Amino acid sequence: MENKPHEFPPQQMEQPGKEHKMNPEPEIIRDSYKGSDKLKDKVALITGGDSGIGRAVAVHYAREGADVAIVYLNEDKDAQDTKEMVEKEGRKCILIAGDVGEETFAKSAVKRTVEELGRLDILVNNAGEQHEQKDIRDITDEQLKRTFATNIFGMFYFVKAALDHLKEGSTIINTTSVTAYHGNKLLLDYSSTKGAILAFTRTLAQMVADKKIRVNGVAPGPIWTPLIPASFDEEHVKTFGQKTLLKRAGQPSEVAPAYVYLASEDSAFTIGEIMHINGGEMVTT
Template identity: 55%
Template structure:
């Protein structure tokens, strides 16, 4: 099977979905069944990619959604429109999750708008491929951890007092947490940290009946890809997986939904692996 992604690049992270060709497939694949009816979800990186697919799918299942995003206003506005198209409401929250004050404000604004929080999806991330480990600068290392680890901590801390019994936290980690990546050493380290964070928070939250799980995607066609890699790498992205292609965001969002709803009521501290067939951690 060959990839259908033409060579392309974007100049800056986290990337714009509206500039991608072809556009990622975010549309829910099935009719809704009310699995999140009347609930409220906060999704970081919710403007595009996996975050957008989660926002639209959660809305189809009955949830209002707070969409946290960095600066991609056009993508965020499109996602809000899509959520409203599912007859649910969306709140846009623009800012940097590396700032704990912003995270606290985002949760405060969500509570003002919706009065409750039932699901937190920590999903926002950045990555900076580097062939030479020695050239990873302190600035790059700090920034990658600030977004990919500190931001998850800050959002979870801010949301915790509002999460009641039966709530769920779903953390997006990565296949690189399990098999590593010589080109993404700092990024892989952050994803390993999030996997451990997920397991530890599951133990912490279990007495409160709050479940904490994770999703570790493989190569998924999101704005982070053309914003991270050169055109040749993008053109061949995902072809080395057993299924022979990159995955689409809506093939990952269903994992987030499963972990966010009561279908997974006896699961906590676990990680799902939508990765095109690569066996990891087993």
């Protein structure tokens, strides 16, 4: 059978994107995915957990037996939909709205997670934003600071707040990107933050290894999430993902199992590593 390039219906939306307005909506979890208590009675805090990869991670974690705290900006309907998906799996879910780029919010989000869910075992730093610009001169000071605040400063803030609660066997998982390795000429500031996350992950892993806390990351390639129609023009969205070997974009359901692996005992000897889920985009690690 010929491997024909997949196309999405042309669409655009304002940031932050809304998953319930996407056409088609992303696949969050496969019906065939069977949980096996890999994360039984663990508690996970996921930034950017309302939609896309974050939502898929939350639902997969719930199917594996974890309770979940979802941190998001202002996408209330998407967050509520995610909460319902988690609860459908028989697990607890709390929603915490705020700006991950503010340290006071990070502290309060971690505090609330521990107070309401009883503990914290897994921190997933996943929140991110990107803005297409063809010329570095068009990247305003406001955009530059906003992108770095969301994508990398927030990771510092949440890790700082979480470390008082994480114990031996706990895990931290950071979402970087394939752009950290080969860049993207339309996403200069975003790619720069993703490179910073790569270094942050590897260095933090060394810093907390003595505490028996494992730090790893995931570098997704082109994945169909609300960030895509909220970042690019209709023509880019239409052909999104066609440059992969599979000639299509990936789905959140195809990324989330990597986060399950890195959060579970299956990855007990994996530390400071980055998992590449990108449809065959060869990168040098």
